[in-house]
Amino acid sequence: xxxxxxKATWMRGGTSxxxxxxxxxxxxxxxxxxxxxxxxxxxxxxxxxxxxxxxTSTTSKAVIVxxxxxxxxxxxxTFAQVGIEEPVVDWGSNCGNCxxxxxxxxxxxxxxxPTTPTTSVRVRNTNTGQLIVLELDTSGDDTVLSExxxxxxxxxxxxxxxxEPAGRTTGELLPTGRTRDELTTxxxxxxxxxxxxxxxxxxxxxxxVGLTGDEVPAVLDADxxxxxxxxxxxxxxxxxxxxxxxxxxxxxxxxxxVVVSPAPEGSDLRVRMLSMGKVHPALAITxxxxxxxxxxxxxxxxxxxxxxxxxxxxxxxxAGIVETVLGEHAGRPAVAVTRTxxxxxxxxxxxxxxxxxxxxxxxxxx
Amino acid sequence: xxxxxxKATWMRGGTSxxxxxxxxxxxxxxxxxxxxxxxxxxxxxxxxxxxxxxxTSTTSKAVIVxxxxxxxxxxxxTFAQVGIEEPVVDWGSNCGNCxxxxxxxxxxxxxxxPTTPTTSVRVRNTNTGQLIVLELDTSGDDTVLSExxxxxxxxxxxxxxxxEPAGRTTGELLPTGRTRDELTTxxxxxxxxxxxxxxxxxxxxxxxVGLTGDEVPAVLDADxxxxxxxxxxxxxxxxxxxxxxxxxxxxxxxxxxVVVSPAPEGSDLRVRMLSMGKVHPALAITxxxxxxxxxxxxxxxxxxxxxxxxxxxxxxxxAGIVETVLGEHAGRPAVAVTRTxxxxxxxxxxxxxxxxxxxxxxxxxx
Numbered sequence: 001x002x003x004x005x006x007k008a009t010w011m012r013g014g015t016s017x018x019x020x021x022x023x024x025x026x027x028x029x030x031x032x033x034x035x036x037x038x039x040x041x042x043x044x045x046x047x048x049x050x051x052x053x054x055x056t057s058t059t060s061k062a063v064i065v066x067x068x069x070x071x072x073x074x075x076x077x078t079f080a081q082v083g084i085e086e087p088v089v090d091w092g093s094n095c096g097n098c099x100x101x102x103x104x105x106x107x108x109x110x111x112x113x114p115t116t117p118t119t120s121v122r123v124r125n126t127n128t129g130q131l132i133v134l135e136l137d138t139s140g141d142d143t144v145l146s147e148x149x150x151x152x153x154x155x156x157x158x159x160x161x162x163x164e165p166a167g168r169t170t171g172e173l174l175p176t177g178r179t180r181d182e183l184t185t186x187x188x189x190x191x192x193x194x195x196x197x198x199x200x201x202x203x204x205x206x207x208x209v210g211l212t213g214d215e216v217p218a219v220l221d222a223d224x225x226x227x228x229x230x231x232x233x234x235x236x237x238x239x240x241x242x243x244x245x246x247x248x249x250x251x252x253x254x255x256x257x258v259v260v261s262p263a264p265e266g267s268d269l270r271v272r273m274l275s276m277g278k279v280h281p282a283l284a285i286t287x288x289x290x291x292x293x294x295x296x297x298x299x300x301x302x303x304x305x306x307x308x309x310x311x312x313x314x315x316x317x318x319a320g321i322v323e324t325v326l327g328e329h330a331g332r333p334a335v336a337v338t339r340t341x342x343x344x345x346x347x348x349x350x351x352x353x354x355x356x357x358x359x360x361x362x363x364x365x366x
Numbered sequence: 367x368x369x370x371x372x373k374a375t376w377m378r379g380g381t382s383x384x385x386x387x388x389x390x391x392x393x394x395x396x397x398x399x400x401x402x403x404x405x406x407x408x409x410x411x412x413x414x415x416x417x418x419x420x421x422t423s424t425t426s427k428a429v430i431v432x433x434x435x436x437x438x439x440x441x442x443x444t445f446a447q448v449g450i451e452e453p454v455v456d457w458g459s460n461c462g463n464c465x466x467x468x469x470x471x472x473x474x475x476x477x478x479x480p481t482t483p484t485t486s487v488r489v490r491n492t493n494t495g496q497l498i499v500l501e502l503d504t505s506g507d508d509t510v511l512s513e514x515x516x517x518x519x520x521x522x523x524x525x526x527x528x529x530e531p532a533g534r535t536t537g538e539l540l541p542t543g544r545t546r547d548e549l550t551t552x553x554x555x556x557x558x559x560x561x562x563x564x565x566x567x568x569x570x571x572x573x574x575v576g577l578t579g580d581e582v583p584a585v586l587d588a589d590x591x592x593x594x595x596x597x598x599x600x601x602x603x604x605x606x607x608x609x610x611x612x613x614x615x616x617x618x619x620x621x622x623x624v625v626v627s628p629a630p631e632g633s634d635l636r637v638r639m640l641s642m643g644k645v646h647p648a649l650a651i652t653x654x655x656x657x658x659x660x661x662x663x664x665x666x667x668x669x670x671x672x673x674x675x676x677x678x679x680x681x682x683x684x685a686g687i688v689e690t691v692l693g694e695h696a697g698r699p700a701v702a703v704t705r706t707x708x709x710x711x712x713x714x715x716x717x718x719x720x721x722x723x724x725x726x727x728x729x730x731x732x
Contacts, residue, residue: 005712012416042519047424050378050519052710054420058413153408153416344418346371347713 004028005348006040009105010052014097014285014339015150017059019052020105023066023078034089037062037082040349044087052349053082060084063098067111073124073131075106093253094125096285100158100339103134114138128168133329135159135336148340149282149320155340161327162289163334165197169254173197175241179299183236185247190233193300194241198289198335200254202237203301206261206272209233213261213270217279217318220272230257230274252276256287258294260302267316269295269306282319289335291315292324370394371714372406375471376418380463380651380705381516383425385418386471389432389444394717400455403428403448406715410453418715419448426450429464433477439490439497441472459619460491462564462651466524466705469500480504494534499695501525501702514706515648515686521706527693528655529700531563535620539563541607545665549602551613556599559666560607564655564701566621568603569667572638575599579627579636583645583684586638596623596640618642622653624660626668633682635661635672648685651703657681658690658701 009020019040026033038044041060042051053060062080070076079098081090103121106112112121117139123132136158137144145154166173176194183190183202193203206213209229220226234257238250257274264270273280273287280287292313294302306313315322325336375386385406392399404410407426408417419426428446436442445464447456469487472478478487483505489498502524503510511520532539542560549556549568559569572579575595586592600623604616623640630636639646639653646653658679660668672679681688691702 008711010418010713015415017415045518047422049381049383049424050517050521050708050710052376054425055422056413058415059420151416152411155416342416343716344416345374345711345713345715347376347711349711350709 004351006036006351008347008349009343010345010347011063011101011105011341011343012151012155013099013101013341014148015058015282016061016095016097017054017344018061018063018095018098018101020063020065020101022109023064026064033064036351037080037089038087039351041082043083044085046085048084053084055084057081057084058097061095061098063101063105065102065105068124070124072122074112074122075102075124076126077102077123078126091127094127094130094286096160096337097339099123099125099132099285100134100160100341103136103158104156104341104343107136107138116140130165130168131163133161133163133334135161146338146340148338149317149322151340155342157338157340159336159338160285161329161334161336162198163329164332165289165335166293166333167196169200170196170241170243173293173297175200179297180301181237181240183233183240185229185232185236187229187232190236191301192233192237193294193302194237194255195290195294195297195300196241197293199256199284199286200241200243201256201258201287201290201294202234203258203260203291203294204233205301205305206259209259211259211261213259213272214264215272215279217272217281220279227274227277230259231277233257234274256284256290258287258291258302260291260305262305263307263314264316267314267321268308269302269313270316272318279318283315283317283322285337285339288315288322288324288337292326292335296326370717372402372717374418374713374715375709376711376713377429377467377471377707377709378517378521379465379467379707380514381424381648382427382461382463383420383710384427384429384461384464384467386429386431386467388475389430392430399430402717403446403455404453405717407448409449410451412451414450419450421450423447423450424463427461427464429467429471431468431471434490436490438488440478440488441468441490442492443468443489444492457493460493460496460652462526462703463705465489465491465498465651466500466526466707469502469524470522470707470709473502473504482506496531496534497529499527499529499700501527512704512706514704515683515688517706521708523704523706525702525704526651527695527700527702528564529695530698531655531701532659532699533562535566536562536607536609539659539663541566545663546667547603547606549599549606551595551598551602553595553598556602557667558599558603559660559668560603560621561656561660561663561666562607563659565650565652566607566609567624567653567656567660568600568621569624569626569657569660570599571667571671572625572627575625577625577627579625579638580630581638581645583638583647586645593640593643596625597643599623600640622650622656624653624657624668626657626671628671629673629680630682633680633687634674635668635679636682638684645684649681649683649688651705654681654688654690654703655701658692662692
């Protein structure tokens with residue numbers, strides 16, 4: 001049909017749906033990548049009915065990739081959170097779930113040569129500078145499938161190594177130089193571990209704020225007083241980590257608040273994570289990296305509560321167990337998280353005749 | 367990649383997103399079409415995260431088409447509402463919005479030869495037996511675009527003629543033989559027009575139930591007492607039309623309740639439609655056909671309130687004006703509704719190795 005076509009692959013990565021594009025596919029004359037993405041996704045529109053976006057934050061995501069020219073990196077990968085009701089694309093962070101699809105995509109595009117039985121794909125996330133090494137099963141035995149919390153169907157497992165995750169936001173694993181800090185808030189003082197790895201986090205013991213730690217997210221979300229108290233601690237932590245000048249000036253997305261408590265049977269530590277003013281239904285990938293590094297750092301609140309089995313850490317979340325591994329890649333410390341992924345569709349997206357915002361006549365002379 | 371591939375076209379039809387399949391694409395050995403659709407869409411799962419469904423009723427729809435062998439019909443079209451949280455496919459009704467994409471698809475597949483300046487595509491909806499004639503602009507001038515309520519981007523207009531829509535459910539335009547009936551409900555009696563065209567409907571005057579008729583859907587939806595009273599009238603209408611033995615036995619989806627009131631400036635009649643216990647954000651396509659036939663039938667409540675201009679009827683809905691035309695096709699009465707549509711993506715969907723429910727070994731011997 002008429003209209004321009006753009007090649008894209010739709011993939012489920014972890015608990016997200018991600019639209020994957022070769023970088024050059026989004027480079028249209030006269031339009032910015034933001035404009036092209038917004039139009040393809042059907043934004044702004046709460047339903048994204050005239051585009052490929054799914055009308056929720058976990059289904060309005062783009063993965064933009066190209067082969068890397070850098071030694072030690074196979075693929076450059078940029079993540080874009082495409083606005084839904086607002087015509088805005090956010091380039092400020094990575095998505096751990098979408099990261100899991102990049103290796104498979106690179107193999108399919110021939111950017112990486114498979115080895116047996118596994119293939120490592122070195123991916124650099126350009127939003128954060130984070131090197132992520134993806135380990136894929138390329139044994140040819142495609143009956144090996146795994147499950148993860150939040151996805152009711154099994155998929156191919158991908159192990160993602162976050163290499164040297166410490167200090168990417170603040171420059172230090174422990175931005176205050178201490179494993180524990182006393183934070184002052186309008187409701188009194190609170191003891192916290194302030195740590196930056198994967199994402200900057202403020203870790204507190206559930207019992208220190210009158211919680212048990214096994215609260216259901218919906219119940220906590222319906223308790224504005226507790227949420228306010230927890231957010232005050234988070235904001236005080238932001239100031240102590242040098243991320244904000246005042247509590248009111250702290251961002252909503254970071255640092256994240258991680259509430260830890262003794263593990264139930266079959267796990268090593270229990271967590272509830274607060275992000276954007278709400279309790280996360282499971283645990284962000286970046287949050288699981290931070291928790292792992294906190295457990296590995298003697299003297300932190302997480303380390304004193306956790307009972308890990310060797311290098312494996314089984315984190316109990318509201319959605320189930322998230323397992324991480326503490327190890328190394330090429331001699332550098334690294335944390336691994338396993339996600340499942342699958343290709344949903346190989347597509348050519350259509351930008352119709354009225355697809356892009358109108359330009360002044362001189363800009364679209366054709 | 368490994369896994370079976372199924373060709374599909376993703377199209378926006380009116381206010382719905384529809385996955386369009388050649389009938390034979392869904393015919394997989396050892397599996398029913400229901401099983402294949404549910405797996406492709408990622409059901410059951412409230413988020414449909416591992417499939418192409420969008421997690422809402424308007425984005426979990428399939429259009430299954432094939433060239434027709436019948437004289438007078440170009441395309442046989444079956445609509446499927448794919449369950450989201452339940453592993454159930456509903457084949458019981460048509461979707462007016464998705465109907466609008468079938469003509470375009472048939473042209474692209476070469477099943478119909480285009481004419482200038484417009485092309486008519488005769489589509490038989492197999493769920494209902496309804497013949498729908500789609501009029502497409504094939505003048506080659508693809509700058510002619512239209513807008514409809516509920517879609518923030520313009521698209522190609524398609525005029526859909528519903529040919530002889532009367533009596534498809536009950537056998538008669540006026541199932542009781544009268545233009546007005548007195549219905550008895552637990553809250554007293556109510557005057558209604560009971561009519562079957564496009565869909566069976568119970569039409570009442572807003573003022574007869576203490577409403578003004580310009581109520582905002584969200585406000586009515588938050589008023590359980592009024593909703594209950596309206597549903598009692600709807601259920602009493604179902605019994606009077608012979609669609610249920612008792613009010614409690616009436617289906618939730620049909621008949622629909624249509625609340626009419628005098629038109630605001632720039633329209634001919636105002637409506638609020640109740641479906642599935644909620645106020646429709648606009649007006650179902652089938653509901654607009656019913657309202658048009660009601661206005662065209664002297665003595666009905668809608669006819670006495672409406673002030674149509676010739677054959678055109680401008681219906682004021684919460685989302686804006688829906689315009690219909692009363693006319694004929696090949697000498698038979700027909701009602702036209704205009705929708706816009708566009709192709710979103712040309713795709714090959716992947717059913718991975720674990721994509722379909724497991725079969726006993728003897729059934730999948732390979």
